[in-house]
Amino acid sequence: MAETYTVTVEPLGREVQCAEDQxxxxxxxxxGVWLPHSCTHGTCATCKVDVLDGDVDHGASSSFALMDFERDEGKTLTCCALxxxxxxxxxxxxxxDELEMFPVQDFEGTIVTLEDIATGIKxxxxxLDGEIGFNAGQYMRFRIPGHEGIDRTWSIASPPTQTDELEFHVALVPGGIGTEGWLFADAKEGDRVQMAGPYGRFVLRTWEEKPVVMLGGGTGLEPLAAMIKxxxxxxxxxxxxxxxxxxRAPDYLYDxxxxxELEEEYPDQFTFNPCVDTGEGEGLRTGYVSSVMExxxxxxxxYQAYICGSPAMVEGTLKSLMSRRLFPRDIFHEDFFNEGDKAAGVGSPLIKR
Ligand SMILES: Cc1cc2nc3c(=O)[nH]c(=O)nc-3n(C[C@H](O)[C@H](O)[C@H](O)COP(=O)(O)OP(=O)(O)OC[C@H]3O[C@@H](n4cnc5c(N)ncnc54)[C@H](O)[C@@H]3O)c2cc1C
Ligand code: FES
Known part of the structure; x- marks a missing residue:
């Protein structure tokens, strides 16, 4: 049985019991002790803290999110540190203070819908067997069947009022364990799934009265969809x-x-701009989301801005927003890192999440 240790979190002074393999x-x-985090997979460095006392194993922290000299200085990434x-x-x-934080829990449930909605997107x-509380924009970590210890993070596209049924939109990644290896291979309606959550702090700040621009690339639309609903x-x-x-093209767009319909129903509150890199279609604008926004x-x-998509899309869009005089403190972003990004050392521009 794994040994359990006490982790003291300063400056809160809170003590938490943590197993040696957790x-x-x-x-x-x-x-219920909230710590900063974003990717939860050792890639973005948002969860970096100082270790004041005791020893940790840095686990799967990437060498660029936690560099050797930072390890020597006593820093660690809490999402990987054991x-x-x-x-x-x-x-x-x-x-x-305005944000209610929901403790992470394990959930089990049954797949009730698994359908193609665009090229390479399901x-x-x-x-769920039970109910979940979460903030619009947060994500879940799915255990990938047949791959012990491997999980994948997918953002919730449904609104928080839907507490017993969660919707996700997942893009096929060639060679990916969770997508090509499971969801696009042998997963089917009726299958049981296990997940944990909610995670993340990419949430709509409904209490701030600023107008909002949202930019989503591919399935980066997911957390934004939950926020808009x-x-x-x-x-x-x-x-x-x-x-x-x-x-990239009209057949990759969905919903x-x-x-x-939301734009028609809420004309004073919502404007929708579907954009494609190439190709044409009714009501579609041509160009990257950042160029069309410009x-x-x-x-x-x-304004406030919310960006979500691949790390490259997020980085380009951040620059574009700043060129339009938006302060970094008003830009919130979620980078959809995958294991390939981690292996390649793709970092994140560390602004606010
Ligand atoms: C916070 C967050 C939210 C997300 N939300 C969504 C969402 O709502 N929808 C969505 O579609 N995606 C989302 N993602 C991305 C998602 O978590 C997965 O990364 C994605 O689904 C791919 O998973 P996979 O298991 O299929 O691929 P992986 O197994 O992670 O592989 C990805 C790619 O990397 C390559 N690769 C794997 N290991 C290595 C290695 N060691 N060296 C070199 N290359 C390697 C693989 O061949 C593949 O091409 C999110 C990511 C984050 C961080
Ligand atoms: S949350 Fe730990 S590195 Fe991203």
Whole structure:
């Protein structure tokens, strides 16, 4: 049986019990002690903390998110760090008082829908055995059947009011264990699945009254979809949201009707701009989401922006938003890192998440 150690989280002074084979972040989030994090896979460096006392094993931390000199200086990534003794860490904890944080829990459920919705994209709907609380924009970690110890993170596309059924949109990644190896291979409706969550802090700040631009690339639309449904259908936000949803070609776009209907129903609150890199279609604009956004806005001072997609898409879009005078503090982003990015050393521009 695995040894359990006490992790003391400063400056909160909170103590959490953590098994020697359990990441410190996981133990803290399950105990309701919120620590900063984003990817939860050792790639983005958002969860970096100081180890004030005790020993940790840095686990699967990538060498670029936690460099050798930082290891020597006593830093660690809590999403990968495994305690080897009682440990004291010091984290930069900034919690928005307005945001309710939901402790991470394990969930089981049944796949009730698994369908193709665009080229290389599936809609996955899971009916949970119980109910879940989460914030619009958060994600779950699925255990991949047949691959002990491997999990994959997919963002929730359904709004938080839907507590017993979660919707996800997943893109096929050639050679990927979770997608080509499972979801696009032998997964089927009726199968049982296991997952944990909710994770992440890429959430819509409904209490801030600034107008919002959202830019999603591919399935990067997912957390944005949850935010938009929550804002409009649940009347959680009264401002205006302009959405740019990008894909490489028209057959990679999905849920166009859903967003067009929302635009018709909420004309003062929502503007929808589907964009394609190449090709044509009714109502589609041509160009990267960032270039199309630049055509519409000379300046974005006073706005907030939410970006989600591949690390390359997020990086390009960040630069574009800053060229429109949007301060980094008003830009929130989620990078869809995968194992290939981790192996290749693709980092994240560390702004605010
Ligand atoms: C916070 C977050 C939210 C996300 N939400 C979504 C979402 O809503 N929808 C979605 O579609 N995706 C999402 N993703 C991406 C998702 O987590 C997976 O990365 C993606 O689905 C691919 O998983 P996979 O198991 O199929 O591929 P992986 O097994 O991770 O492989 C990815 C690629 O890397 C290559 N590779 C693997 N290991 C190595 C290695 N050691 N060296 C070199 N190459 C390697 C593989 O061949 C493959 O081409 C999210 C990611 C994050 C971080
Ligand atoms: S959350 Fe730990 S490195 Fe991304």
């Amino acid at each position: 990441p410190i972040l996981d133990a803290c989030l399950r105990a 305690p080897q003794s009682d440990v004291t860490i010091e984290a930069d904890i900034e919690v928005d 809609r996955l709907v899971v009916k 929550h804002a409009l259908l649940n009347e959680e936000y009264e401002g205006h949201i302009t959405l740019y949803a990008g894909a 166009l009707d859903l967003f067009r 055509e519409d806005f000379e300046r974005l001072g006073g």
